[in-house]
Amino acid sequence: MTDGREHRIEVQHVTQEFRGAAFRSTGGKLIAVNDVTFALTDNPPQIINLVGQSGSGKSTLARIILGLQKPTSGTVTFNGKDIYRLSRRDRAEFLRMVQPVFQDPYGIFNPFYRVDRVLWKPIKKFGLAKSRSQGLELIERSLRAVDLRPEDVLGRYPHQLSGGQRQRVMLARIHMLQPRFIIADEPVSMLDAAVRVAFLNLLIDFRDKYGMTTLFITHDLSTSYYVGGEIMVMHKGRIVESGRVDDVLLHPQHPYTRTLLASVPVPDPDARWRDKAEVAIEEEEVVVESPNMEVPNP
Numbered sequence: 106m107t108d109g110r111e112h113r114i115e116v117q118h119v120t121q122e123f124r125g126a127a128f129r130s131t132g133g134k135l136i137a138v139n140d141v142t143f144a145l146t147d148n149p150p151q152i153i154n155l156v157g158q159s160g161s162g163k164s165t166l167a168r169i170i171l172g173l174q175k176p177t178s179g180t181v182t183f184n185g186k187d188i189y190r191l192s193r194r195d196r197a198e199f200l201r202m203v204q205p206v207f208q209d210p211y212g213i214f215n216p217f218y219r220v221d222r223v224l225w226k227p228i229k230k231f232g233l234a235k236s237r238s239q240g241l242e243l244i245e246r247s248l249r250a251v252d253l254r255p256e257d258v259l260g261r262y263p264h265q266l267s268g269g270q271r272q273r274v275m276l277a278r279i280h281m282l283q284p285r286f287i288i289a290d291e292p293v294s295m296l297d298a299a300v301r302v303a304f305l306n307l308l309i310d311f312r313d314k315y316g317m318t319t320l321f322i323t324h325d326l327s328t329s330y331y332v333g334g335e336i337m338v339m340h341k342g343r344i345v346e347s348g349r350v351d352d353v354l355l356h357p358q359h360p361y362t363r364t365l366l367a368s369v370p371v372p373d374p375d376a377r378w379r380d381k382a383e384v385a386i387e388e389e390e391v392v393v394e395s396p397n398m399e400v401p402n403p
C-alpha cells in the first residue's frame with residue numbers, strides 16, 4: 106500500500122541508439138529513442154498514454170524505464186535516484202514499486218508450471234505473507250479483485266487459460282504488490298474488444314482505488330480515447346505532441362498526430378464502446394485536476 110509520500114519517475118533526455126549492419130542506410134545506427142524527457146508521478150495518480158506507430162520507440166522506452174536496458178545517454182530516476190545505479194535495497198524497492206505488464210504474458214509464465222507459481226513468487230520475494238495460508242488468502246483476494254474466480258485459475262497451466270485470463274493474473278500479481286507505477290506495453294492488443302474493455306476498466310480501478318499511475322503504451326488510439334487522461338505521441342523516437350487525450354485527439358496540432366488519427370479505421374459501430382468512451386473522458390475531467398507531465402516541445 107502507499108506510504109503517503111509522492112513517488113516519481115523522471116525520464117531526462119533519454120536517447121537510445123542501436124548500431125549494426127542492419128542500419129547501413131542510416132549511417133550504421135538507428136536512434137530508437139531521441140532525447141525524451143517527461144515525468145510520472147503518483148500524486149495525483151493517473152493513466153498516461155504513450156502512442157505511436159510500430160517502430161516509433163515505445164517498447165524501447167518502456168524497457169529503459171523498467172531498468173531492463175540502460176540508455177545510450179540520459180537518465181531515469183526513481184524518487185531522485187538513478188535507476189541504473191541503485192543500491193541493492195533501493196533496487197528491491199524499485200522492482201516492487203514499478204511493475205510491468207506486457208503484450209502477452211505468456212513469456213512470463215513457464216509452460217511447465219501451474220500459474221500459481223507466478224503468484225507465489227512475489228509473495229516469497231517480497232515477504233508478503235507470514236504463512237502459506239496467509240499467502241493463499243492474499244492470492245485469492247487479489248484474483249477476486251481482478252474478477253477472476255480462484256477455482257478457475259489456481260492449479261491450471263498457462264495454456265489452459267485464455268489470453269484475457271492470463272493478463273488478469275498479471276493484474277492480480279500487481280494487486281498483491283501494490284506498486285506505485287505500472288508500465289503497460291500494449292497490454293490489450295491481443296485481446297478481443299469485450300475483454301479489452303474489462304482490462305482497461307481494471308487499470309482505471311487501480312488508479313482510483315489504489316492510487317497507481319500507469320504508463321499505457323498502445324498503437325491503438327481508440328483505447329487511449331477510452332482510458333482518457335494524458336497522452337504523449339511518439340514519432341521516430343521523439344515525443345512530438347502531448348496533452349490531455351481529448352485535446353490532442355480532437356484537436357491535434359502536430360502533423361504526425363493528424364496522420365495517426367487519419368489512419369484509424371472507421372470504428373466498429375458498437376454504440377456501447379462509444380458511449381463508454383465518452384463517459385470515461387467526462388469522468389477524467391472531474392478526477393484529474395492538473396497535468397503532471399513535463400514534455401519538451403519537439
Ligand SMILES: Nc1ncnc2c1ncn2[C@@H]1O[C@H](COP(=O)(O)OP(=O)(O)OP(=O)(O)O)[C@@H](O)[C@H]1O
Pocket residue numbers: 123124135137157158159160161162163164165166324
Ligand atoms: N535490440 C535492438 N537492436 C536493434 N534495433 C532495435 C532493438 N530494439 C528495437 N530496435 C529498433 O528500434 C526501433 C524502435 O523499436 P520499438 O520496439 O521500441 O518500437 P515500438 O514503437 O515499440 O514498436 P512496436 O509497437 O512494433 O513494438 C525499431 O526500428 C526497432 O527495430
